[in-house]
Amino acid sequence: MNKERLIPLIVATALFMENMDSTVISTSLPAIAADIGTSPLTLKLAITSYLLSLAVFIPASGWTADRFGPRMVFSLAVGVFMAGSIGCALSSSVTGFVIARIVQGLGGAMMTPVGRLVLLRSIDKSALVNAMAWVTVPALVGPVLGPPLGGFITTYLTWHWIFLINIPIGLVGIVMALRYIDPIKSEDPERFDLYGLLLAGVGLGGISFGLSVAGLNLLPWTVVIALVGIGSISMTLYVIHARRTASPVLDFALLRLPTMRASIIGGFLFRLGIGSLPFLLPLLLQVGFGLTPLNSGLVTFASAAGAMGMKTLAARIIRTFGFRSIMTVNAAVSSVFLAACGLFTIQTPLLLIMILLVVGGFFRSLQFTAINTLAYAEVDPARMSRATTLVSVNQQLAVSAGVAVGAFCVESTMWFHHATELNASYFAPAFIVVSVISTISAYFFYEMPADAGHQVSGRGVIVIPSPERDAEPEETAATETANARDQRLG
Structure with missing residues (x-):
């Protein structure tokens, strides 16, 4: 299998694991809550804590990938997500379950953006549309496959398997990533913007968490509005800060x-x-x-x-x-x-x-x-x-x-x-x-x-005839069209 197909599938495997896990848990919340001795409403904190973890840690993903290399960070992110999954399966209390979900969020925050970075640095732009088509599928399949899978596992097995099925998938993803993804690393990583990360983390965390609990009826609307308000203020301060720094998160x-x-x-x-x-x-x-x-x-x-x-x-x-x-x-x-x-x-x-x-x-x-x-x-x-x-x-x-x-x-x-x-x-x-x-x-x-987007769509690309044959009429027309456009642009 060529690189244009293999690398998107490696990235898609990890993203599928994350997207499916985010939705499959919703179906099984009542069974999980009954088993660990709490209410489904209280356990919805597991969903919001995961989203909060994503929002806080995603801004650090770009610098981390440049500093340590996207292949290594992607593989470690899958490993962290697997560790969080094992923690969820072994949890016997709300506190332990929420902490495990936060660990999963840390892994997921790195998997998604760094996975895309792996793809962008490994695939030529001319083949990017095909590659993205494969990577997009998990984001669509995961949310719709999650509910029936969660219902089946909860009904015929135990809820623990919802998280344990991530382990073989993650192991395959790590092995394939280390074997087939080139170890590309930035030669001159930028200075880490810690102050910007704190502002962005509070801002994104407040907005994302506030919007998430608004849909779950966990907190009064006054608290939700306060969370979104604090997040918005922090993001405003971040925008001001970002204009003054050379390497914003x-x-x-x-x-x-x-x-x-x-x-x-x-x-x-x-x-x-x-x-x-x-x-x-x-x-x-x-x-x-x-x-x-x-x-x-x-x-x-x-x-x-x-x-x-x-x-x-x-x-x-x-x-x-x-x-x-x-x-x-x-x-x-x-x-x-x-x-x-x-x-x-x-x-x-x-x-x-x-x-x-x-x-x-x-x-x-x-x-x-x-x-x-x-x-x-x-x-x-x-x-x-x-x-x-x-x-x-x-x-x-x-x-x-x-x-x-x-x-x-x-x-x-x-x-x-x-x-x-x-x-x-x-x-x-x-x-x-x-x-x-x-x-x-x-x-x-x-x-x-x-x-x-003509750089990645292939539409209007100049075709250079090979020395062995003359250009076909369609290729000549495409060349003339592209040349005329370039002349108009500059």
């Missing part, structure tokens, strides 16, 4: 690049809407329609089939139409399928629901592949580690915001109807709101230059 100067700016702002809005789906849809199916967690998970798994079907077509579609056209139109199309979930009723045939989820999964996966690839199109190698850190932080905040917005919309609808019990009719406004937010992202993709 979060480099917002990257937003001057049109493709990075569109990927961050447009990607945040798109992910916010789509990120609410793994939260809203299982609730609708289980609470609203009365499906079991296992049956609900099997229905939502349909969107993973669409995601898998996309991966072989993404590069060809983007190469044919270009990033701007595809991302502008596809953002709207994906949002339509998201809004369609609000039309589901208990009378809607499950087959129709699954068909819509399959098709919607295809378009969402195409959009995620495009967003993840476009972000790095104009980034020079020296700033690639900063770029992966910034993108990972943006994704984390978007998912947390998506859950918070979805939960807030459902609760607001119940309040408006003076309802005390949740039913299926209260989900439709939430799906409409988050789909509108996702649609707004199309504006930021449309604002990009017409040839945005």
Whole structure:
């Protein structure tokens, strides 16, 4: 197997482990809580503590990878995640379980951005779309595979296996990484910005944790607002600090690049809407329609089939139409399928629901592949580690915001109807709101230059004829088009 396929699969293995673990635990919380002698509501601290750990440690990932090498940091991150998984399986108290989840978060905070950095430094930009298509799949498959897998393991085995299945997966990932990933290290690592890390950690932790607990009803809204407020103030102080340092942990100067700016702002809005789906849809199916967690998970798994079907077509579609056209139109199309979930009723045939989820999964996966690839199109190698850190932080905040917005919309609808019990009719406004937010992202993709991301899409690339044959007419036309564009640009 060639490098363009093998390295994305190595990175995807670790990301799949993280994404699946983040969702599989939700299904099994009641069983875990009963076993260690606490309530499911209290144990939801395990979810929020993991998200908090991610938010705090992600900003340090770029510098760590430059200092010690992305291959070594990625392998160690997988090992730390495995250690946290073992800790979760052996936990007999809430305190021990939460601590183990924090350790998992530390590993996950390094796995995601450093895994992408491994990919970016190992794969040529011309092959990046195909590579990102493979890496994107875990982010889509994990959240939908988690609920049915968690339901199956909890029903037929014990909840401990939810975490123990990470061990063989992680070991394979470490062995493959050490064997096939080149030990690339930055020759001149930058000075570590400790003060910036503290400000960013408090800021991101406060915002992410506040938004996360807002969706779980763990704390009063006054406390949630205080957390988000403190986080926002700390992030404001960080932005002021970042302008005065040469090596910020979060480099917002990257937003001057049109493709990075569109990927961050447009990607945040798109992910916010789509990120609410793994939260809203299982609730609708289980609470609203009365499906079991296992049956609900099997229905939502349909969107993973669409995601898998996309991966072989993404590069060809983007190469044919270009990033701007595809991302502008596809953002709207994906949002339509998201809004369609609000039309589901208990009378809607499950087959129709699954068909819509399959098709919607295809378009969402195409959009995620495009967003993840476009972000790095104009980034020079020296700033690639900063770029992966910034993108990972943006994704984390978007998912947390998506859950918070979805939960807030459902609760607001119940309040408006003076309802005390949740039913299926209260989900439709939430799906409409988050789909509108996702649609707004199309504006930021449309604002990009017409040839945005041509460095990685392969569209309009100059083809140099080989000495053995003359250029084909199509290649000559592509060359003339590219030359004309370059002349216009400069």
